[in-house]
Amino acid sequence: MSNIKIIHRLLLSLVLVCVLPVLAQAQELIAGQSFGDDNEITVTFARPVDKAAVEEVGNYAVYEEPDPDIRLAVQSVSLADDGLTASVRFAEPLNTTQPHVVIINNIEPAGAAKFKVSKSYFGYLLSILISALLINNFVFTKYLGLCVFFGTSKRKDTAKGMGFTFTLVMVVSAIMSWFFYQYVLKPFDLNFLQIVIFIGLVSLTVQAVDTVLRKVNPALFNSFGVYLVLVIANCVIIAVPLILADNEYNFLETFMLSLGAGGGFLLALYLMSSVRERMEFANVPKTFKGVPIAFIVAGQFALAFLGFSGLSLF
Amino acid sequence: MATDKSNLQLVVNGILNENPIFRLVLSMCPAVGISTTVMNGFMLGVAVLFVQVFSSCTIAVFKNKIHPRIRIPTYTLTIATWVTVIDLVLAAYLPEAYAKMGIFIKLIVAFAIITMRLEMFACKESVNASFWDGIGMGLGFMVGMMAIGFIRELLGLGTILGYDILGFKPLLFFVLPFAGFFCVGLMMAFFNWIEIVYKRSKQRA
Amino acid sequence: MKDIMTIVFRLTVSCLLAGLVMGTAFIFTSKAKKHNEHVNEQKVMFSLLGYTADQAKPASLALHEVYRYVVTDQQGLSVGYLVPMAGEDKAAYTFVAIGLDGAYLGSYPVALAQEEVSELGPRDQAIAAALGPEKTIRYADETIVVTNNGKRQAYLLPGEFPGFKTFIKVIMAVDQSFTVIGLEIMEHEEDPGLGGEIVQNYFKNQFKGKSFTALKKLGVAKVPLPDDYLKALDADKYGLTAADVAAVQELYQDKDIYALTGATISSRSVTNGVKGIVKKFAYRVSILDKVLAEQQIAVPF
Numbered sequence: 021m022s023n024i025k026i027i028h029r030l031l032l033s034l035v036l037v038c039v040l041p042v043l044a045q046a047q048e049l050i051a052g053q054s055f056g057d058d059n060e061i062t063v064t065f066a067r068p069v070d071k072a073a074v075e076e077v078g079n080y081a082v083y084e085e086p087d088p089d090i091r092l093a094v095q096s097v098s099l100a101d102d103g104l105t106a107s108v109r110f111a112e113p114l115n116t117t118q119p120h121v122v123i124i125n126n127i128e129p130a131g132a133a134k135f136k137v138s139k140s141y142f143g144y145l146l147s148i149l150i151s152a153l154l155i156n157n158f159v160f161t162k163y164l165g166l167c168v169f170f171g172t173s174k175r176k177d178t179a180k181g182m183g184f185t186f187t188l189v190m191v192v193s194a195i196m197s198w199f200f201y202q203y204v205l206k207p208f209d210l211n212f213l214q215i216v217i218f219i220g221l222v223s224l225t226v227q228a229v230d231t232v233l234r235k236v237n238p239a240l241f242n243s244f245g246v247y248l249v250l251v252i253a254n255c256v257i258i259a260v261p262l263i264l265a266d267n268e269y270n271f272l273e274t275f276m277l278s279l280g281a282g283g284g285f286l287l288a289l290y291l292m293s294s295v296r297e298r299m300e301f302a303n304v305p306k307t308f309k310g311v312p313i314a315f316i317v318a319g320q321f322a323l324a325f326l327g328f329s330g331l332s333l334f
Numbered sequence: 335m336a337t338d339k340s341n342l343q344l345v346v347n348g349i350l351n352e353n354p355i356f357r358l359v360l361s362m363c364p365a366v367g368i369s370t371t372v373m374n375g376f377m378l379g380v381a382v383l384f385v386q387v388f389s390s391c392t393i394a395v396f397k398n399k400i401h402p403r404i405r406i407p408t409y410t411l412t413i414a415t416w417v418t419v420i421d422l423v424l425a426a427y428l429p430e431a432y433a434k435m436g437i438f439i440k441l442i443v444a445f446a447i448i449t450m451r452l453e454m455f456a457c458k459e460s461v462n463a464s465f466w467d468g469i470g471m472g473l474g475f476m477v478g479m480m481a482i483g484f485i486r487e488l489l490g491l492g493t494i495l496g497y498d499i500l501g502f503k504p505l506l507f508f509v510l511p512f513a514g515f516f517c518v519g520l521m522m523a524f525f526n527w528i529e530i531v532y533k534r535s536k537q538r539a
Numbered sequence: 540m541k542d543i544m545t546i547v548f549r550l551t552v553s554c555l556l557a558g559l560v561m562g563t564a565f566i567f568t569s570k571a572k573k574h575n576e577h578v579n580e581q582k583v584m585f586s587l588l589g590y591t592a593d594q595a596k597p598a599s600l601a602l603h604e605v606y607r608y609v610v611t612d613q614q615g616l617s618v619g620y621l622v623p624m625a626g627e628d629k630a631a632y633t634f635v636a637i638g639l640d641g642a643y644l645g646s647y648p649v650a651l652a653q654e655e656v657s658e659l660g661p662r663d664q665a666i667a668a669a670l671g672p673e674k675t676i677r678y679a680d681e682t683i684v685v686t687n688n689g690k691r692q693a694y695l696l697p698g699e700f701p702g703f704k705t706f707i708k709v710i711m712a713v714d715q716s717f718t719v720i721g722l723e724i725m726e727h728e729e730d731p732g733l734g735g736e737i738v739q740n741y742f743k744n745q746f747k748g749k750s751f752t753a754l755k756k757l758g759v760a761k762v763p764l765p766d767d768y769l770k771a772l773d774a775d776k777y778g779l780t781a782a783d784v785a786a787v788q789e790l791y792q793d794k795d796i797y798a799l800t801g802a803t804i805s806s807r808s809v810t811n812g813v814k815g816i817v818k819k820f821a822y823r824v825s826i827l828d829k830v831l832a833e834q835q836i837a838v839p840f
Contacts, residue, residue: 086679088609088616089639089826090819115815117701156704163367163514167360167446212422212565215443216414216557223410252410255363255444262440307527308519311359315519322512329703329730370731396553401546408553415557419564426572429579433726490732509732 051104053122053137058113059095061122061137068103073127075099080108081123084115085136092120145276150331152280158256159288160318160325165256169288170314172250179293180286185229185247187282190257193225194278197261198271205265218261219252226251256281291321341466348470355478355518356525360447364438365482366514372495375483377431378438379476381420383469385442388416390456390468397457409452410443417443447471486517577657580710584695587712587721588685599688602695603840604656606681607823608666610636612674617644619676620827621656621666625837632656633836634666641826643834682820684840691715691840696820700812702727703734703805711813717751717821722813734805742806744772745796746813753793754817759807760795768797 052064061082065074073079080094093111100106114120119138127133158164172182197218205211230248233241251257260281264274295317304313339347352358355365361382368374389412393400400408421439424432432439442448451471456464487493490509492500507513590596606621617638624631632651636644647669655661659678666676683695693715699708708726713719724738736742741764749757770777771787798806831838 086609087819089618089637089641090822091639161511163511164363164441166362166366170359170362212418212561212569215418215421215440216411216561219410219414219443223407253444253446253449255441258444259437259441262437305523307523307530309526312519312523312526315515315522319512319515319519322515326512399549401542401549403542404546404550407550411553411557415560418561422561422564422568422572426568426575429572429575436728506732511730511732 049127049133050135053135055114055116055137055139056107059110061108061110061114061120063106063108063122063124063135065104065106069099069127071099071103074106074124076126079125079127081125082108082110083121084118085121086118088121145272148273148276149280149283152277153284153287154325154328155331157284157288157325157328158259158281159285160322161329162259164259165254165285166318168250168254169285169292169318170311172247173289173292173314174296176290176293176297178247179289181244182247182250183282183286183289185244186251186254186257186285187279189222189225189229189248189251190260190282190285191275191278192229193222193257194260194264194274194281195271196221196225198264198269198274201261201265211265214262214265215258218258221261222257223252256285288321292318339463341462344463344466345470345473348467348472348474349477350474352471353474353478354447354471355475355482356522358447358450360450361445361475362518363441365479365518367511368435368438369479369482369486369514369517370490370509370511371487372480372483373431374434375479375481376476377424377428378435379472379479381424381435381439382442382445382448382475383472384420385413385416386448386451386472386475387465387468388419389413389448389452390464391461392416393452393456394459394461394464400457405453405457406449409449412452413448414443447475482514482517482521485521486513583710583723583725584683584712587695587710587723588693589720597687600692601686601839603684603686603838604681605684605827606656606662607679608634608676609679610670610674610676615639618679618823619666621649621662622831622836622838623656625839632665634669635827635830635834635836636670637826637830641829643830646834646836682824685712686840689839693720694820694824696816697725698812698816700808700815702729702737702808702812703802704728704730707737707809707812709809709812709816711746711816713817713820717754717817719746719749719754719813719817722746724809729802729805734799734802736799736802737805737809739773740776741769741772742799742809745791748788748792750792751817751821754814757810757814758795759798759803759810761798761803763800764797765791 049066049069050063051066054062056062075097077094077097080097082092082094083090084092092114095109095111097106097108108122116139119136121134121136124133152158156162159166159169168182172178200217200221201214205213205217226248230241230245233245233248260278264277269277292314296314299313299317308316348354354360355362364378368378389409392412393409417440420442424435424439451467455467459467484494486508487495488499489505490503490507490513492498492503508517584602585591585596588596588600590600603623605623608619608621610617610619617636619634619636621632621634624633632649634647634649636646638644647666649665649669651662651665655665663676663678667674670676681697683697684691685693685695693712695710695712697708697710699706701707705728706726707724707729709722709724711719711722722743724743727735727737729735729737767787768791770779771784774781774784796806796810830836
């Protein structure tokens with residue numbers, strides 16, 4: 021198996037070397053590319069190009085990266101007056117979640133230009149972060165970590181302490197889980213051990229943070245140490261590794277997801293504690309005092325967070 | 335120090351006095367997250383019952399062999415093992431129900447209620463008592479989940495266990511995801527109210 | 540020090556015990572899981588074709604899987620289809636390579652047992668071995684050709700597309716002229732009560748009977764579902780006869796899909812997803828058929 025993989029990699033690099041001259045050519049000519057409207061790709065050329073060649077629809081071959089055999093129908097191409105920006109219009113709206121490969125033939129004496137158009141990867145990473153933070157907030161829209169959430173959201177100080185400790189442990193343990201999943205569980209077909217391995221890694225992280233913090237910064241430990249034990253009892257911390265194993269996230273995506281999950285928990289705790297501090301002065305009916313009213317408030321937050329759903333920034 | 339309660343008392347204790355959801359306020363995530371129907375509540379209840387009973391018995395059997403310093407890791411390992419087993423079994427034999435539970439079956443491993451029962455009960459008591467206590471806690475959880483599911487399904491979809499009871503949907507609101515919070519909050523308030531009324535009548539008597 | 544030794548020893552023992560329990564459970568369940576998944580999939584497929592518990596499928600009905608791969612070599616990209624071969628010998632498969640422009644590139648016999656063909660790992664290895672080391676392959680998708688008495692009856696198209704929250708997995712059945720016979724949602728994570736309603740009959744059955752021309756320009760209408768159509772879509776619940784249903788279906792055949800209340804985005808993504816799957820498939824199957832006919836590759840469909 022691994023031999024085949026190595027061969028695959030070698031082959032891929034070979035192909036790349038063969039294609040590289042073409043790519044280099046393309047990089048010289050194509051200065052920028054992006055999705056425009058629903059059915060538009062905008063191409064920026066580095067130097068003025070032949071208008072007739074650019075505007076010839078027959079010169080274009082465009083496909084979504086996973087479906088190279090299905091060519092998208094180009095409707096019209098128009099070059100702007102500066103001779104550098106061309107707008108390629110398609111008969112049907114593009115599926116911008118997929119990277120598109122564009123090949124322009126006969127555009128230059130040297131031949132074809134080939135390039136890929138996709139949404140920026142950085143934007144994609146940010147969207148994972150925002151999604152875990154707001155749209156799919158683990159507390160208000162996935163309903164995880166509620167025990168710790170209701171337990172530690174009485175005071176703002178506690179909420180902040182818990183939130184920061186949690187985010188730290190979250191990021192460290194998620195990254196460790198990712199390494200374990202990618203390099204141990206998956207290659208050896210041990211996926212059924214997921215739960216044990218992940219919870220073990222979380223406990224290990226908590227223990228490590230505990231020990232390090234105690235030695236390095238006793239003052240910080242005194243204020244945050246109590247929350248460390250609670251972290252293990254939080255479902256979010258085990259849910260995140262499970263989710264990233266399910267979705268086959270890569271390293272950066274894992275980092276963003278865990279940061280978003282931790283940050284989202286911090287945000288939820290902070291919002292909730294702000295309300296609960298105020299609520300102490302409110303005249304709550306006797307039957308609703310304590311936990312019941314906290315649930316109602318959380319429900320209202322959840323309702324508010326529903327408004328984020330469908331939000332797409334990038 | 336064996337418990338002086340009978341088996342039946344242990345079971346009833348789990349369902350009423352120390353109901354994991356409404357009394358101990360533990361394991362709230364599934365109570366809010368997937369309590370949309372009675373069936374969901376029942377299925378997750380079965381899974382929790384299984385994990386609780388088996389973990390309690392395992393710990394009760396090996397209680398003298400467990401080193402006090404590694405108590406918690408051993409509990410976690412035990413729970414994780416049984417969760418893995420039930421996860422595999424449900425995925426294999428009841429794929430449809432499993433798909434509805436989603437990630438929550440795996441998350442049983444982080445349920446505070448199970449660890450708490452191991453720490454408070456199973457590591458001190460006999461296997462027999464731990465077994466019945468596990469049954470009680472599991473049933474208590476199941477009953478709680480089903481009660482929430484009952485209200486949400488009846489009010490939200492007008493059905494019970496998928497059968498059309500009302501013929502219309504009174505309050506779609508209750509079956510929407512976030513309504514779990516409101517539903518649990520209102521039910522807790524209701525139980526508080528009963529308790530207050532009960533106490534008052536007792537004082538008068 | 541002695542303490543540490545006992546701790547380590549006991550932890551090791553408990554880990555071994557736990558591993559033993561989980562390993563046993565895994566071995567016992569993994570086979571059953573595969574089997575049940577397969578059975579479930581078959582059940583869904585046959586029910587899509589209209590064969591349910593009360594109406595058994597005829598013995599002449601056969602399913603033939605076709606797997607599509609994307610091949611990379613020095614010349615660039617091409618596609619390839621793993622097709623079964625006609626004849627008594629059921630274990631014979633051929634990998635037909637086709638260029639991006641639809642030209643025939645070659646065919647390679649693949650040594651693969653019938654039980655192995657549905658498993659990704661062994662299938663990939665067998666095809667890679669048949670193609671030789673210069674080519675890398677990537678699995679793309681699967682199509683199931685349904686034949687009755689050796690004549691083509693329908694296609695089953697499994698596929699997935701992004702929904703409102705995460706991916707939605709579906710299987711759909713289309714007939715030879717790509718008219719939708721049925722749609723089944725296999726997996727989704729849409730919100731219960733809102734987008735989750737895509738699994739309901741009154742939504743998914745709207746796709747039934749949409750012809751290819753209607754499907755190509757199918758949109759989503761944000762108007763309430765008419766009452767008679769609702770009853771026709773959920774015929775079993777309201778006890779309608781097949782004739783009644785057909786009459787109402789006729790009326791709404793060229794209408795857009797009625798969006799679910801509060802879940803327009805989910806409705807739209809299902810509609811666009813279904814549209815995309817059928818359009819791509821229609822294009823591909825025409826090319827594959829042409830190549831198979833030109834090269835006289837004998838397939839059982």
